[in-house]
Amino acid sequence: MPVYAPRAALPRHDQTFPVLTAAEIERMRRFGEIRHYKDGDCLFETGKLGPGMFVVLSGHVTITQRDGFGRITPVADQCTGQFVAEIAQLSGRVALVDGHAEGDVETLLIPPERLRALLIAEADLGERIMRALILRRVNLLQGSAGGPAFIGAANSSDVIRLQGFLSRNGYPHHLLDPATDKDAADLIARYTPSPEDLPLVVVADGTVLRNPSFSELARAMGMISHIAKGKTYDVAIVGSGPAGLSTAVYGASEGLSIAVCDAKSFGGQAGASARIENYLGFPTGISGMALTARAFNQAQKFGADIMIPAAVKSLDCSRKDGLFALELDDGDVMRAKAIVVASGARYRRPDIERLADFEGRGVWYWASPIEARLCREQEIYLVGGGNSAGQAAVFLASQANKVHMVIRGGGLGASMSRYLIERIEATPNIELVFNTEVVALEGTQEAGLERICTRSRLSGEESCADIRNLFLFVGADPATQWLADCGVTLDRHGFIITGIPANGRSVQALETSVSGVFAVGDVRSGSVKRVGGAIGEGAQVVAALHGFLGDAATPTL
Incomplete structure (x- = not known):
C-alpha cells in the first residue's frame, strides 16, 4: 500500500501554479489538441518521456512524486484553468512526477515543440508559463522524497559523486540511511552488497543499481536520448x-x-562557483549554478538539443558529404555542418604523491553545498590564489571553523579581483598562508584523508596538521584530447589557436585552423578566462557561424 506524506505549502504558490483566464486558454488552443481521460487514467509517468504540457479544461489532475520503493508524496492538484508541466517538458524529457485524472478530465495537450512556439509567440503569457515551469522544478529539487534513492553513508565518496552529478544537472534525489529506514535496511539485507557495491541506487521503476557510473545512472533514469538516425544539425x-x-542560446x-x-x-567550472559578483547585471551576485541553470533553460526554450551525459570521443574533420562527425562514447555519431569547441578545461592536479588515492575522499576540486556539509565545524586547507579559490574560501568559511588558504606566491593582487581580496581579509576565520605549498598527504583507504603536510618555499621548513578536507583550485588544463585526429592547431599549453590564417585562407576571429571548427571560452588560447568573456564569445561566434554556413550553402558558379 503506497504511503502518502503531506507536502508543506509552497513559497510563491500563485506563480508556481497560476490559473489561466478563458481568454488566455483560447489563445493557446492553436498550439495543442484536445485529449480526454477517464477517472484514474495516467497522463504521464515518472521515468517515461513526457508528452508535453496539459492545460486542464475540466476536471482535476493529481500530481505525485514516487520513489523506487513505491512511496508516494502528493505534489499538487491541478484543476480547471491550470496547466500541468515542469521545465523538462520544454524538450520532451522524462517526467519526474506522475499525473492521474481525478474523475473525467478534458485537457489541451501542447507537445514540446509547440510549447516552445507558444512561449515565443505569446510573450506575456509565455513569461508566466516559463516562470512556473522553473519554480516547479526548484520545488521538486527542494523536496526530500523524489528521484532516485541512494542507499549508503552520507560521507561516502561515491554517494557524494552521484549526488553532485544529479544536483548539477537539476534532478531530485534523496539519501536513505539503512540504520533508520526499514526499506533501505531490507534492501541491503536482500542484495548483501560488498563495500564496492555501495551506494545502491533505486530508481523510480524499482531497478536497483550497484554504485553506478554517471552514464549507467543516466540511462536507468531515462536522461540519455539517442540521436535520431539521419539527423543533421547546423x-x-x-x-x-x-x-x-x-552559443546555444544565441544560435x-x-x-x-x-x-x-x-x-x-x-x-562547467562556473557552475560550481558559490557566488559570482562581478558579472554585469547582478549587483547582489549570483551563484554559478543559478546563472548557468537559467542559460540551460533558455537554450531549451529556443529549441536547442542538450545531451548530458554525452562524452565526445573524437571529431572526424574529413567532412564527408560536407558534414563533421562527432563520435560519442555510447557509439552514437552526431553530424553537423559546423562545430563549436567549448569544452573548457579540466581541473589541474598538482604533483603530490597519493593525490589520486584521496580524490573524492577528502580531496576536492570544487566547493558545492555537498562538500561544504562535510566540512562543518572543521579546519580545512584550500590551495589557490585565483578568483575561483577566493569564492570557494568565502563560501566554505561559512561552514568550516577555519579555512587555511595556501598560496604559492607572496600575495593575491596579481591573480584575484580586489573585491574578493577585501572580503577574504574581512573574514576572521580565513587565514592566508603565503609562499607555501602542499607536499604530502596521509590517510587510509578506509578513513580517507587524515593529515596534510606543507612546506615553506622561502625557508624550506615543513609542518603537518590533522586535516580531513583539502580543496584544490590551482588552475586547469584544456580539454582538447578528443581533437587529436582533426588537425586543429594548439598552442604549447594545449589551448586552441584561433584567428590565424591557415593554408592561404582568411580566418575569422574565433575560427580555428580547420574551416568550420570554432573555439570559444576557456579552451581558446588567449581567452580572458572569465564568465563574462565566455558568454561574450558565445554570442560573437554565432555571427561567424552564420557567415560560414551561408558561404557553405552558396553554390559554386
Whole structure:
C-alpha cells in the first residue's frame, strides 16, 4: 500500500501554479489538441518521456512524486484553468512526477515543440508559463522524497559523486540511511552488497543499481536520448559551460538547429562557483549554478538539443558529404555542418604523491553545498590564489571553523579581483598562508584523508596538521584530447589557436585552423578566462557561424 506524506505549502504558490483566464486558454488552443481521460487514467509517468504540457479544461489532475520503493508524496492538484508541466517538458524529457485524472478530465495537450512556439509567440503569457515551469522544478529539487534513492553513508565518496552529478544537472534525489529506514535496511539485507557495491541506487521503476557510473545512472533514469538516425544539425557544440550555453542560446534563438554535448553536467567550472559578483547585471551576485541553470533553460526554450551525459570521443574533420562527425562514447555519431569547441578545461592536479588515492575522499576540486556539509565545524586547507579559490574560501568559511588558504606566491593582487581580496581579509576565520605549498598527504583507504603536510618555499621548513578536507583550485588544463585526429592547431599549453590564417585562407576571429571548427571560452588560447568573456564569445561566434554556413550553402558558379 503506497504511503502518502503531506507536502508543506509552497513559497510563491500563485506563480508556481497560476490559473489561466478563458481568454488566455483560447489563445493557446492553436498550439495543442484536445485529449480526454477517464477517472484514474495516467497522463504521464515518472521515468517515461513526457508528452508535453496539459492545460486542464475540466476536471482535476493529481500530481505525485514516487520513489523506487513505491512511496508516494502528493505534489499538487491541478484543476480547471491550470496547466500541468515542469521545465523538462520544454524538450520532451522524462517526467519526474506522475499525473492521474481525478474523475473525467478534458485537457489541451501542447507537445514540446509547440510549447516552445507558444512561449515565443505569446510573450506575456509565455513569461508566466516559463516562470512556473522553473519554480516547479526548484520545488521538486527542494523536496526530500523524489528521484532516485541512494542507499549508503552520507560521507561516502561515491554517494557524494552521484549526488553532485544529479544536483548539477537539476534532478531530485534523496539519501536513505539503512540504520533508520526499514526499506533501505531490507534492501541491503536482500542484495548483501560488498563495500564496492555501495551506494545502491533505486530508481523510480524499482531497478536497483550497484554504485553506478554517471552514464549507467543516466540511462536507468531515462536522461540519455539517442540521436535520431539521419539527423543533421547546423551546429554541434561540445561543452555546456557559459561559452557553450551562450552559443546555444544565441544560435537557437536565431533559427539555427543546435545540439550541445557534455560529459558530466551543464555549467562547467562556473557552475560550481558559490557566488559570482562581478558579472554585469547582478549587483547582489549570483551563484554559478543559478546563472548557468537559467542559460540551460533558455537554450531549451529556443529549441536547442542538450545531451548530458554525452562524452565526445573524437571529431572526424574529413567532412564527408560536407558534414563533421562527432563520435560519442555510447557509439552514437552526431553530424553537423559546423562545430563549436567549448569544452573548457579540466581541473589541474598538482604533483603530490597519493593525490589520486584521496580524490573524492577528502580531496576536492570544487566547493558545492555537498562538500561544504562535510566540512562543518572543521579546519580545512584550500590551495589557490585565483578568483575561483577566493569564492570557494568565502563560501566554505561559512561552514568550516577555519579555512587555511595556501598560496604559492607572496600575495593575491596579481591573480584575484580586489573585491574578493577585501572580503577574504574581512573574514576572521580565513587565514592566508603565503609562499607555501602542499607536499604530502596521509590517510587510509578506509578513513580517507587524515593529515596534510606543507612546506615553506622561502625557508624550506615543513609542518603537518590533522586535516580531513583539502580543496584544490590551482588552475586547469584544456580539454582538447578528443581533437587529436582533426588537425586543429594548439598552442604549447594545449589551448586552441584561433584567428590565424591557415593554408592561404582568411580566418575569422574565433575560427580555428580547420574551416568550420570554432573555439570559444576557456579552451581558446588567449581567452580572458572569465564568465563574462565566455558568454561574450558565445554570442560573437554565432555571427561567424552564420557567415560560414551561408558561404557553405552558396553554390559554386
